Amino acid sequence: MDTRQDEMRRDLDATLQARKELGKEYESELVDSFLAKLDARLDARLDARVERRVAERLDGHGPAEHLRRRRFGRSTSKLPLASLVLGIPLTAIASDGGNGFSRFMGLLVCWVGIVGVNFAAVLGERREQQRAESSRGDWD
Incomplete structure (x- = not known):
């Protein structure tokens, strides 16, 4: 008993x-x-x-985690939001001074960098998720 x-x-x-x-x-x-x-x-x-x-x-995720992922997408990073918040002052700094071409190049470099960092973060999360899924056995 x-x-x-x-x-x-x-x-x-x-x-x-x-x-x-x-x-x-x-x-x-x-x-x-x-x-x-x-x-x-x-x-x-x-x-x-x-x-x-x-x-x-829910595949091992707690209920709150599952709902958060469904509501806000698969990304668990706060990087996209931080990028947008920092993108505003960086845009102002990049477009300040110089002639039209240098302003455009400053904006281009700034936003290509922001997009590149976010793209790399998403790819890294996807690779990590694929590794986690492939490491699970048939019995998990």
């Missing part, structure tokens, strides 16, 4: 002993108390089982 069954058996024995000592007047309260403990235990076991099955269906 496992410890949970032992605990329930002890709780039942204690309830029966209390009924013997207190008499029939308290029988309904004692039964209600025991059933409340049993309900709580069953709820906890059911919650654990559901959580385990949800985790299995």
Whole structure:
């Protein structure tokens, strides 16, 4: 017998002993108390089982992680947002001063760099994900 069954058996024995000592007047309260403990235990076991099955269906990611990935895309990096935030002042700096051609070249270099960094990050994440998927065996 496992410890949970032992605990329930002890709780039942204690309830029966209390009924013997207190008499029939308290029988309904004692039964209600025991059933409340049993309900709580069953709820906890059911919650654990559901959580385990949800985790299995989500390929090992917790529910919050799965929802976040669905909502914000597969990228877990904050790099795209940081790039856009930093792109605004970099654009201002790159386009400041000089003639029209030098401004254009400054903007071009700035944004090609930002796009390149983001592209490299996405490729790196995809390669990492493919490696993780290929390293899983048939039994995972």
